[in-house]
Amino acid sequence: MDEVITASDAAVDRRFGSSQPSVVPTNVPLLSAFLSFALAQFLKVFTTWFKEKKWDTKKILASGGMPSSHSATVMALAVAIGLQEGIKSPLLAVALVLACVVMYDATGVRLHAGRQAELLNQIVCELPPDHPVSNCRPLRDSLGHTPLQVAAGALLGVFIALLVRISN
Structure with missing residues (x-):
């Protein structure tokens, strides 16, 4: 039996999308x-x-x-x-x-925060081994652009x- 699609059915399909799944996101x-x-x-x-x-x-x-x-x-x-x-x-x-x-x-806040982290990491590396901060994990310095x-x-x-x- 042939199925007839009315204009209102087609309009609903366009508004809410087809019932058939699409392989590529639309x-x-x-x-x-x-x-x-x-x-x-x-x-x-x-x-x-x-x-x-x-x-x-x-x-x-x-x-x-x-x-x-x-x-x-x-x-x-x-x-x-x-x-x-x-x-x-x-x-x-x-x-x-x-x-x-x-x-x-x-280019502003994140870039400068990264540059500050780089400088702080360098300072911590130069501390004597017995300093309480010398064993801290390095800060991430690649933050901004x-x-x-x-x-x-x-x-x-x-x-x-x-x-x-x-x-x-």
């Missing part, structure tokens, strides 16, 4: 953000090798470094929302403000958002 902003984050983290292994001439796969899970995965993530999210919802969308405004805050924080790392992450996010949009 939330373009979310997919763009996650892909940008993953690619930026993956690229850190190669940029570390290029800079230090050593392979360090731990960089995949580390913060700091080139490119900024935070910047890539929030820019991909903002661009994908802008492409999907339009330039006048309040969602775009929220995403852009979030992106600006995250990128400003990466240089402006170049943030810009590279942001460009990566824009590129990924455009690529995901074109492929969907």
Whole structure:
């Protein structure tokens, strides 16, 4: 028996999504953000090798470094929302403000906190062995990003958002 789909059935399908599962997620902003984050983290292994001439796969899970995965993530999210919802969308405004805050924080507070941690680690290393602080675990010093790392992450996010949009 042939099934007839009415216009109202089609409208409900468009609003609530098809009942058939999709292999590829259809939330373009979310997919763009996650892909940008993953690619930026993956690229850190190669940029570390290029800079230090050593392979360090731990960089995949580390913060700091080139490119900024935070910047890539929030820019991909903002661009994908802008492409999907339009330039006048309040969602775009929220995403852009979030992106600006995250990128400003990466080059400001987090970068300087990392530099302070590096200096404190150096001071602790120079303490005599019997000093109570000399056995402390070193502080993480790779926290923030240089402006170049943030810009590279942001460009990566824009590129990924455009690529995901074109492929969907």
